[in-house]
Amino acid sequence: LAQELGEPGFPLQSTLYGETAEVVDGPDENGEMFTRPGKLSDYFPKPYPNPEAARAANNGALPPDLSYITSARHGGEDYVFSLLTGYCDPPAGISLREELHYNPYFTGQAIAMSAPLYDEILEYDDGTPATMSQLAKDVCTFLRWAAEPEHDQRKRMGLKMLLIVGLLLPVTYYLKRHKWSILKSRKIVYRPPK
Known part of the structure; x- marks a missing residue:
């Protein structure tokens, strides 16, 4: 997806995203919603139609908006990396509810999200081991870019x-x-009047 959006480090290929995405837009002059081809400036579609549906699909936990997670959390990308790779069995003496998972990097060490990443769940085109x-x-690199897509341009301007x-x-x-x-x-010299 990042390659299709043109960042980070890939040439911009707007046609790939624009051809595949249909975006609901509107209302038009009749008050009706309509679909149109996607543009690079469109927001990512939300995975759930409303917060209630999101809670129902995630054991009662509302998944956070991850757009700014690397900017919002202390540690930024390191925190997200540790959270994604830190799932393990709870140590002796710690018991968790059935729907919770142990992660020492999460506050409270009990998280409702199951481990999202596993070895070899996808295949890289260049042969990089997954x-x-x-x-x-x-994931952390993409989330950092999603939080500040203008970062590189701002640094160049600086x-x-x-x-x-x-x-x-020197001129000054x-x-x-x-x-x-x-x-x-x-x-x-100040001379008082006579």
């Missing part, structure tokens, strides 16, 4: 600003030292 850590790294400021600073220093030196060396 280990759980590789999959978690890819570097351009630093370059411009670096060029203007020259103007201050040489062109305004007359005012600095001028002696102002």
Whole structure:
């Protein structure tokens, strides 16, 4: 999906996403909703029609919006990576309810979401081994990009600003030292009126 959207590190291929997605839009002038081909600027469709359906499908737990999870959580990508790869059996003496899973990186160590990643659940085109850590790294990278898709452009703009400021600073220093030196060396004498 990230390759189809053109980020991170892939050429933009808007036709792939636009040809396959149908987006409900509207209302039109008659007040009716209609479908149209998808665009890159469209939001991802929600997996559930409403919060009640989401709770029913997830053992009563409402799944969070993961758009900003790497920005919202302390540790960011490291937290998400640890959460995705940290599922294990509970240690001796800890018992969990039937629908909960043990994850030491989650607050309270009991999480309703089952382990979402397993080794070899997909196949990479370039032959990269599909280990759980590789999959978690890819998920974290995509979530970071989803939180700030303008990150690289903002950094490039910052570097351009630093370059411009670096060029203007000597000019400003020259103007201050040489062109305004007359005012600095001028002696102002106050003579009271007679």
